Amino acid sequence: MQLEIRDLSKTYPNGVKALKGISLDIPRGMFGLLGPNGAGKSTLMRTIATLQDPDTGSIKLGDIDVLRDKDGVRRVLGYLPQDFGVYPTVSAEDMLDHFAVLKGITRRAERREVVKALLHRTNLYNVRKKKLGGYSGGMKQRFGIAQALLGDPKLIIVDEPTAGLDPAERNRFHNLLSEIGEHVVVILSTHIVEDVSDLCTNMAILSAGQLLLNTTPREALDLLRGKTWMKLIDKAELADYEARHNVIMSRLYAGRLQIHVESDAQPDNSFSAVEPTLEDVYFSTLGRSESPRAAAA
Ligand code: ADP
Numbered sequence: 001m002q003l004e005i006r007d008l009s010k011t012y013p014n015g016v017k018a019l020k021g022i023s024l025d026i027p028r029g030m031f032g033l034l035g036p037n038g039a040g041k042s043t044l045m046r047t048i049a050t051l052q053d054p055d056t057g058s059i060k061l062g063d064i065d066v067l068r069d070k071d072g073v074r075r076v077l078g079y080l081p082q083d084f085g086v087y088p089t090v091s092a093e094d095m096l097d098h099f100a101v102l103k104g105i106t107r108r109a110e111r112r113e114v115v116k117a118l119l120h121r122t123n124l125y126n127v128r129k130k131k132l133g134g135y136s137g138g139m140k141q142r143f144g145i146a147q148a149l150l151g152d153p154k155l156i157i158v159d160e161p162t163a164g165l166d167p168a169e170r171n172r173f174h175n176l177l178s179e180i181g182e183h184v185v186v187i188l189s190t191h192i193v194e195d196v197s198d199l200c201t202n203m204a205i206l207s208a209g210q211l212l213l214n215t216t217p218r219e220a221l222d223l224l225r226g227k228t229w230m231k232l233i234d235k236a237e238l239a240d241y242e243a244r245h246n247v248i249m250s251r252l253y254a255g256r257l258q259i260h261v262e263s264d265a266q267p268d269n270s271f272s273a274v275e276p277t278l279e280d281v282y283f284s285t286l287g288r289s290e291s292p293r294a295a296a297a
Contacts, residue, residue, distance in 0.1 A: 001062040001154050002027045003048070003185055008057030010043055010209075018043040019054065020209040030181035032196030032217075033189040034282060035206035041189040042082060044206070045159050048187070049079045061155055061185075073155075078148030082159040084140070088133025092124055092143050095132060096150070103151040114150065122146040122176060138169025145176060156186045162195055174199055197278040205285050212285050217278055224276035224284060229261045231271045248284040 003026040010019040018040045035041050046052045048059060050070040059066035066073050087095060093115060100111045119125040122142040127135070135143065141161055148156055158177065162170045178199055180186055188195060196203050197217050205213040213220065228248075233241060235257050241247055245267055249260040260274065261267055262284050 001185065003155065003187075004058075004060040005044075005048075006058045008044070008047065008054045008059065010040075010047065010052075010054045017209050019047075019057075022057070022206075022209075022211050024204055024211060024214060026185055026187060027202060028183075028185050029202065030178060030200040031185065031187045032200035032203040033187060033206060034191065034193060034196055034203060036191055036286065038208075039191075039206045040209045041191075041206055042159055045079075045081075045157050045187065045189050048155075049077060049081075049157055050074060075151070076154040078150070078153035078156040080141075080144040080148045080156075080158045080161060084144045086132040086135075086140060086143065089131055091129050091131055092135070092146075093119065093128040095143075096146055099147045100150055105151070118146040118149055121149070123172065136169065137164050138166070138172060141165060141169070141173050142176065145173075145180075149180070154184050156180060156184055157189070158186065159189045160191070161188065162190065162192060193277075193279045193282045205282060207286055207289055210289070212289050213281075220278060220281045221276050224262060224280050226273070227262055227264055228274050228276040228280055229263055229267055229271035230258060230274040231261070232256045232258055246284075246287070248280055248287055 005022055005024040005026070008019050008022040011017045022044065033041055033044070043052070047054050048066060050066065050073050053067065061073060061076070064072045096115045096118060097111060100114055105111045105114055116125070119128050122145055124139065124142055124146065127139065132140065132143065145158070148158070162173060165173060174195070177186060177188065181199070188200060190196065200217060202216055203220065204211055232253065233256065238250060238257060238259070241259055245261040246263060247259050248262045250257050260280050261271060266273070
């Protein structure tokens with residue numbers, strides 16, 4: 001089953017064009033949708049999840065016409081929204097049981113089995129009696145995935161999942177997602193590039209409602225291979241370097257600033273060649289869309 005998005009556009013009543021003619025094929029496996037805040041990721045996710053309508057365009061999930069057959073989509077959809085709220089005084093086990101009823105699992109014995117299996121799968125079985133209000137960020141996210149997996153979904157949408165997780169929790173969450181991604185379509189919407197490079201077999205970059213890139217993380221790296229140059233500079237020198245070079249990334253490194261410059265040839269011998277990262281590709285792609293000067297270069 002794959003997801004086919006065609007010419008999707010959405011303008012909010014306040015005039016913001018959140019989606020501008022998006023067309024995208026999303027195959028089985030983990031798909032990373034990257035973009036800065038305000039890119040339109042949530043608008044796209046909510047539209048696929050049948051929570052809002054576009055102005056124009058179509059979406060098909062296998063044979064299902066997503067925009068018309070909303071019930072059909074909901075039967076095969078698992079959704080972990082950005083702002084997933086939980087009732088703080090209810091235990092994970094009871095809450096999951098309640099969600100299972102809503103998903104239509106009405107037989108009590110069956111529900112008990114399903115809930116138990118999901119608690120094990122998300123590593124929450126030992127804390128199943130604990131109130132959700134006492135859960136850590138990582139535990140809440142895993143609980144969010146447990147509820148999204150109810151009813152054996154074919155399409156799973158996870159919106160900004162790892163913000164606020166510590167590295168160990170993030171790792172656990174990643175392992176869980178990649179296990180799930182082996183069997184179904186999982187769309188991971190995020191502004192964290194590492195999440196995509198670690199997990200996804202396919203990816204897209206969205207910015208200001210437009211699709212800038214749709215590829216695999218591996219092919220994305222080819223775009224910058226042999227064209228990425230690194231130098232350590234003082235922080236105060238950054239503006240000067242930005243004026244003279246196409247600086248795609250800068251980050252603090254041991255108190256100094258490490259910059260990555262995109263250039264077909266070595267800018268000068270104070271720069272050394274580096275293997276590009278997906279972060280380089282991301283910032284290069286965003287930069288090209290923002291600055292006509294960079295695009296012309
Ligand atoms: P992302 O998830 O990538 O941060 P969103 O889809 O949330 O992006 O937002 C895309 C743009 O649409 C932003 O400029 C945002 O302010 C605007 N937007 C989102 N939801 C609404 C809404 N309900 N009404 C008006 N503008 C909205």
